Amino acid sequence: MRIAVTGATGFLGRHLVRLLLSCGHEVCALGRRVGDYNGLERVSAIPMDLTSDTGSLGVFDGCDAVIHLAGIFAEGRRQRFDQVIRGGTKRLIAEAHRAGISRFVYVSARGASAAARSKFLRAKYGAEEALRASDLDWTIVRPSVIYGPGDHIVNRLADLLRWPFVPLVGDGTTEVSPIHVDDVVHVLVAALGQSSSIGKTVVLRGPEVMPFHSLVDVVEDVSTRMRRPRVHIHAGLVRLAARFLAVCPGDLLTRERVALFTDPPGEEVDAIVLTGEIPLRADVVREYLHPAGTRRRIPRTEQVPIPNDEVVAALIRNGHGPLPRVVFGSTEGGSIGIANSGWAQAH
Numbered sequence: 001m002r003i004a005v006t007g008a009t010g011f012l013g014r015h016l017v018r019l020l021l022s023c024g025h026e027v028c029a030l031g032r033r034v035g036d037y038n039g040l041e042r043v044s045a046i047p048m049d050l051t052s053d054t055g056s057l058g059v060f061d062g063c064d065a066v067i068h069l070a071g072i073f074a075e076g077r078r079q080r081f082d083q084v085i086r087g088g089t090k091r092l093i094a095e096a097h098r099a100g101i102s103r104f105v106y107v108s109a110r111g112a113s114a115a116a117r118s119k120f121l122r123a124k125y126g127a128e129e130a131l132r133a134s135d136l137d138w139t140i141v142r143p144s145v146i147y148g149p150g151d152h153i154v155n156r157l158a159d160l161l162r163w164p165f166v167p168l169v170g171d172g173t174t175e176v177s178p179i180h181v182d183d184v185v186h187v188l189v190a191a192l193g194q195s196s197s198i199g200k201t202v203v204l205r206g207p208e209v210m211p212f213h214s215l216v217d218v219v220e221d222v223s224t225r226m227r228r229p230r231v232h233i234h235a236g237l238v239r240l241a242a243r244f245l246a247v248c249p250g251d252l253l254t255r256e257r258v259a260l261f262t263d264p265p266g267e268e269v270d271a272i273v274l275t276g277e278i279p280l281r282a283d284v285v286r287e288y289l290h291p292a293g294t295r296r297r298i299p300r301t302e303q304v305p306i307p308n309d310e311v312v313a314a315l316i317r318n319g320h321g322p323l324p325r326v327v328f329g330s331t332e333g334g335s336i337g338i339a340n341s342g343w344a345q346a347h
């Protein structure tokens with residue numbers, strides 16, 4: 001199949017493109033800065049901008065299905081959540097109709113809801129609703145925070161550990177359930193191939209639920225031998241700071257990120273819950289942050305680079321072993337796991 005992947009240059013997109021190629025698919029890589037995909041075997045790089053009416057015209061021509069990942073975590077002057085996430089998705093739905101494509105897999109986020117405090121999660125819900133109202137064969141996937149080579153969360157925490165102390169929002173006990181990127185891309189590829197996923201909303205969480213401070217502990221074990229003092233900052237104060245200041249590296253301290261650390265996701269009664277297989281452990285994190293024998297921290301974008309000719313040829317040549325069986329059942333059955341397939345052990 002020829003699969004259009006929006007957000008192919010991002011963290012999740014880079015992993016997904018590799019998996020699709022190794023599964024024998026062709027990829028149409030879409031995003032604003034897709035130049036690095038130019039000229040690769042079985043990949044077409046097509047510029048696309050979700051914020052403009054003309055930016056997505058014709059981008060799905062010749063494709064069989066869409067996996068829509070593109071999105072933002074922080075607003076800028078020219079990129080607002082509603083415009084990029086909800087508006088951009090509506091544009092792509094129209095474009096899918098125009099191109100005669102019916103299969104559309106969308107990556108939303110855990111906690112997406114019309115009632116969420118976070119504008120990001122409300123925009124995600126708006127995008128979901130646009131899909132549900134369409135007559136496309138849609139699947140909506142709502143992952144928890146995703147970790148793995150090139151991730152945002154672990155790399156940002158590692159940045160934060162350069163400070164002499166570790167600021168924690170509130171008491172740091174907000175529960176998170178990090179899911180490994182391999183588990184996520186598997187579910188996306190499985191969803192494409194299984195008609196039982198059509199019309200389903202799927203929550204993806206990791207095999208463990210942990211307090212946020214335990215996630216910080218794991219990253220600290222890998223990044224530094226020194227245990228830094230924790231400084232607990234009242235959530236209200238952090239929200240206020242996030243409104244006015246950019247006090248952290250990158251865009252770590254945005255109101256949306258604070259909501260992630262303080263607002264536990266509500267009950268998701270309308271969704272199936274799938275549980276990933278790869279638990280967040282120091283050795284898994286070390287493998288991409290500081291591989292054996294490397295004292296230097298590997299920069300985020302080098303942890304999973306956009307593949308070059310050689311890598312693409314190897315992906316195509318070597319193919320992929322059996323993928324885990326994913327069962328897209330009904331919500332009545334409760335949690336459904338990614339079947340024990342040995343995938344986690346093989347990776």
Ligand SMILES: NC(=O)c1ccc[n+]([C@@H]2O[C@H](COP(=O)([O-])OP(=O)(O)OC[C@H]3O[C@@H](n4cnc5c(N)ncnc54)[C@H](OP(=O)(O)O)[C@@H]3O)[C@@H](O)[C@H]2O)c1
Nearest residue numbers: 007009010011012031032033049050069070071109145146
């Ligand atoms: N990472 C997580 O922990 C996590 C958790 C839950 C859900 N998600 C969702 O998963 C999806 C992928 O996340 P990610 O971590 O891969 O994000 P990412 O690394 O920030 O990548 C975002 C992608 O979106 C593209 N993009 C941004 N604005 C665009 C625009 N106006 N037009 C076209 N493309 C645009 C970017 O490409 P260019 O800059 O080249 O345009 C980039 O490829 C997102 O929808 C995110 O909300 C992620």
